[in-house]
Amino acid sequence: MPFITQGKTNIKYILIIVILAAIVGGGILGYQYWWAEKQETTPPEIKLPEKVATLEINLKTTKLATIPEKYNEVSDFIFTQDGRQVAYKARQGAEWFVVIGEEEGKHYEDVRDLVFSLDGQQLAYVAEKEGRFFVVVNKKELTSYDSQSYYGPSDIVLSPDGKQLAYIIKERIGNSIGKESVVFNGKEGKFYDVAGEPKFYGEPSITLSPSSKNLAYRAAIFGKGELVVLNGEEGKEYDRVECLLFSSNDEHFAYSAEEKGKCLLVIDGNENTELCGCPFAFSPDSNYLVLGGGIDIYDLKTGKTVAKPEFEFGSQSTHSSYYSCTFSPDDQQLACNMEAQWGESVELNGKSTKSYSRVSFPVFSPDSKHLTYTASEFGDNPKEFIVVDGKEKIIDGQISGPSLYFGPDSKSLVYGVKKGNELWWIEEEVK
16 A cells, blocks of 8 residues: 555645744755846835744645646746645746746746745745846836846745845956845845855755844855854854854854864854854754754753764764754654765664655654655656655656645645646645
8 A cells, every 4th residue: 555645635724834944954945146236126115024924735636737838948846835826937939937827927038036935925036137137026026236237136035924035136346246245125234255155055045033033144254254144233253154043933043163273153142162063953942953063962951962862863874974954843853864875865863764866855744753855866767756754655747846745734745746737736645
């Protein structure tokens, strides 16, 4: 009997989702740099969210769109987390545009960096036309930049309710990149030699706290060092900073730093020279912090490194390096991504699993009883799988982006997929 069966659930649930930035677990995103510029437009009025976004998840297998044959090229498919909308970029002739469902947006010379807000009500992207770059939100061009002066906006971040908008702009000096700035809610920050560039795969360029009230990024000043900018305030300069992370309750903020060849950890503005490693994940109760390297678990209450019996990382590991971790909702399990000898793997509580060419960031079910992720095998016979509790299922189609979630009762698995020229939201029952 297959471990999941499709199409058995046809009801709606209410799911409260809080996004952990950076987090993973990852998630997130690689980075692209090639955009930019500035200009005169009145920024929209953006207010802080009053409550956490509430999603009514679509738990019914649904065809969301059919891609017209007239398009010469399509890519960058993204689904809303409620499974009710899909968007992608398309080219017809020399013009590019964004398609939401089956509705075309305005045509440009190029479009990129598509991102939905958590509630699915806001879609943002970057567009280019006639020597100008635009930040477009819900079809409205909010900000414009001259391509002779800037390389264009990049790395767009939206808050869960879509009311907070941040991105990076880079000055253009001839054919070279000049200073860089993070723009938050229409306001440019200080320009640095580097603003927001991550150091490794999965690290976000801009880190927004779960409540959306705090924003942090890495900045570099050539010849001097690197620092963290938190809510517009500059932190101490170090030789190197990375791995910026907020706790789920917004009470803690941590990052890794290096000073005179010595690795240290900065937690809530305080240096701890006894700890070294990237902050990978705060526990759901925000009492523990997982550090990369040998996978240390730091107790924020006692200020000591602890070794929970459930977590035995290192003793059974055959992998070379960890690059992301995530806790289960009940705080009792820990899943980490690693680079394996022949690819990538996920370890659960220190126990190795099968290696693949590529694996996505793992996701726990709300009841903490199940773990899922996608896995890919490259080569002459490429395959893509959904892995649930270690059991594989070949994906019928091409899964799109980070769109693999459990339903709130932990009995359903939902994800977006491209099948031929059709875009589907799939619901499957977890067995």
